[in-house]
Amino acid sequence: MSDASDALPRIPRIVLFRVFLRSLLLQASWNPKGMQNLGLAYALYPALEVLYPERTALQAAVQRHLAFFNTHPYSAAAILGGVLYHERRIAAGQEPPSQAVAFKAALMGPLAALGDGFFWLSLKPAAGALSAALVPWLGLWAVLLFLVLYNAVHFSLRGWLFRLGLEQGDGLVVSLSRVRLPQRGALLRNLAAACAGGLVVIAAQRVVQVTGQRESALLALACVALAVLTYMRMAWRPARYVALYLAAGLAVLSAALIR
Amino acid sequence: MGGWYQLGIVGLYGGLLALERRAILQAMFSRPLVASTGMGVLLGDPTTGLWIGVLLELFHLGGASLGASLPEHETLSATSTTAAAVLMAPGESASPALWSLSILLCGGSGSFGRWLERRLDADTARRAEQANTRAEHGALGKAMRENLWALWAPFWVFGGATVLFGGLGLLLRPVVTDLSGALMQGLTWAFPAMLTVAAACGVRGSRSREAGRWGTLGGLAALLWVVGWWLGGEGT
Numbered sequence: 001m002s003d004a005s006d007a008l009p010r011i012p013r014i015v016l017f018r019v020f021l022r023s024l025l026l027q028a029s030w031n032p033k034g035m036q037n038l039g040l041a042y043a044l045y046p047a048l049e050v051l052y053p054e055r056t057a058l059q060a061a062v063q064r065h066l067a068f069f070n071t072h073p074y075s076a077a078a079i080l081g082g083v084l085y086h087e088r089r090i091a092a093g094q095e096p097p098s099q100a101v102a103f104k105a106a107l108m109g110p111l112a113a114l115g116d117g118f119f120w121l122s123l124k125p126a127a128g129a130l131s132a133a134l135v136p137w138l139g140l141w142a143v144l145l146f147l148v149l150y151n152a153v154h155f156s157l158r159g160w161l162f163r164l165g166l167e168q169g170d171g172l173v174v175s176l177s178r179v180r181l182p183q184r185g186a187l188l189r190n191l192a193a194a195c196a197g198g199l200v201v202i203a204a205q206r207v208v209q210v211t212g213q214r215e216s217a218l219l220a221l222a223c224v225a226l227a228v229l230t231y232m233r234m235a236w237r238p239a240r241y242v243a244l245y246l247a248a249g250l251a252v253l254s255a256a257l258i259r
Numbered sequence: 260m261g262g263w264y265q266l267g268i269v270g271l272y273g274g275l276l277a278l279e280r281r282a283i284l285q286a287m288f289s290r291p292l293v294a295s296t297g298m299g300v301l302l303g304d305p306t307t308g309l310w311i312g313v314l315l316e317l318f319h320l321g322g323a324s325l326g327a328s329l330p331e332h333e334t335l336s337a338t339s340t341t342a343a344a345v346l347m348a349p350g351e352s353a354s355p356a357l358w359s360l361s362i363l364l365c366g367g368s369g370s371f372g373r374w375l376e377r378r379l380d381a382d383t384a385r386r387a388e389q390a391n392t393r394a395e396h397g398a399l400g401k402a403m404r405e406n407l408w409a410l411w412a413p414f415w416v417f418g419g420a421t422v423l424f425g426g427l428g429l430l431l432r433p434v435v436t437d438l439s440g441a442l443m444q445g446l447t448w449a450f451p452a453m454l455t456v457a458a459a460c461g462v463r464g465s466r467s468r469e470a471g472r473w474g475t476l477g478g479l480a481a482l483l484w485v486v487g488w489w490l491g492g493e494g495t
Binding site: 024025027028029030031032033034035037038039041042045055058059062063066070073074112116120121122124125126127128129131132135139140142143146147150151154155186189190191192193194195196197198199200201202203204205206207209210211216219220223224226227228230231234240241243244245246247248250251252253254255256 | 281282283284285286287288290292293296305309310312313316317318320321323324325326327355359362363366367380383384386387388390391394395397399402403405406407409410441442444445446447448449450451452453454455456457458459460461462463464465466467468469470471473474475476477478480481482484485488
């Protein structure tokens with residue numbers, strides 16, 4: 001470690017752990033104006049209390065983190081770590097306070113896009129569709145599988161991002177790019193599509209199985225046709241609901257006719 | 260089974276999951292697959308919760324809160340639909356016909372949940388403003404605690420909304436026993452029929468650029484399995 005690093009104030013591990021735990025409440029007071037501003041200040045507060053024993057300095061630090069802030073709630077861990085990286089230097093007089101603000105402003109947009117793309121639009125659908133597809137075989141265990149699959153990735157990445165920010169500050173961008181999250185996300189989205197596609201057929205087979213009558217194969221085919229049509233017309237917002245009610249109507253009508 | 264006291268459990272669970280969905284943790288306990296199954300376990304009918312959860316998970320697969328945009332409140336939809344189905348059942352567990360009926364009645368509550376969420380933003384905006392004012396006056400501890408006070412409103416509001424929709428089940432229980440056999444049979448068939456459509460929504464919700472190709476591949480693989488299952492004599 002360099003002399004400059006040695007001169008920095010230390011944040012005890014227990015306090016860092018408290019910051020990480022409090023970051024799980026980042027969106028508790030999400031609001032349209034400041035978005036996650038209060039959540040961010042709330043999460044950082046225990047560390048800021050350690051770094052700024054003097055009251056006016058602490059107040060100034062809290063106020064600079066009550067400004068607008070919005071990013072993905074998981075990748076926010078990297079920003080929290082990075083802010084503490086800068087706050088340690090600010091407390092030691094090595095950097096101006098504007099450095100922490102600039103760091104947040106520069107990274108919240110890109111990290112939001114990265115987090116949305118990987119966690120919300122890839123990992124969540126993939127874990128959900130895979131677990132749903134396995135329900136006929138695993139039963140209730142599929143729910144546990146969903147939670148384990150999702151959260152093993154979620155919490156390990158969240159913890160890693162926090163440490164990355166804490167240790168590397170602005171340098172976290174380089175390390176983050178090596179993980180290739182967008183490419184992995186594309187694979188997960190394909191997996192989700194394949195699992196859901198498989199379920200279209202399994203559900204159609206259940207139509208025949210539940211009715212127990214050969215004539216109902218027509219109902220199963222009609223459901224598959226409706227499913228394909230729904231897939232093609234999803235851009236029209238009410239399409240999902242119209243198709244859902246139409247499928248139920250078809251089934252009720254078929255039951256009346258086949259009887 | 261079932262009783263008005265169960266609505267208390269329904270409300271508590273619905274309120275807690277609404278917090279998990281947006282404000283605390285976000286570890287996916289509030290996704291339909293988990294939320295519905297949990298509601299089913301709490302009300303003594305896990306199978307009902309599991310299958311309603313599968314359907315609604317696929318139906319809401321692509322929903323995500325991006326920036327300031329809000330998706331439908333899939334958690335309210337899942338918890339209230341499951342509660343309604345279980346509380347509607349006159350016997351030990353709800354039949355697939357009741358699963359369908361509750362989905363048709365409460366499945367759309369997600370849109371109402373989104374509307375509620377927008378209204379609640381006014382409360383959190385007020386709290387954030389108050390936190391700013393308190394920080395300016397040096398009351399830092401109190402300012403930070405506003406973040407926690409903001410949790411109460413969504414807890415009560417979504418707990419209440421879950422009770423409102425879930426309570427439909429209790430109200431309809433006497434009516435359900437009088438429904439004709441043909442209609443109940445049709446509703447039984449309706450569940451897998453709706454599941455087919457929900458799975459198609461899931462293919463689109465995957466957000467894959469090649470969703471059609473991968474969905475077809477998955478469908479073909481499942482078709483091979485189904486054919487094998489029939490040839491194996493299981494289907495007779």
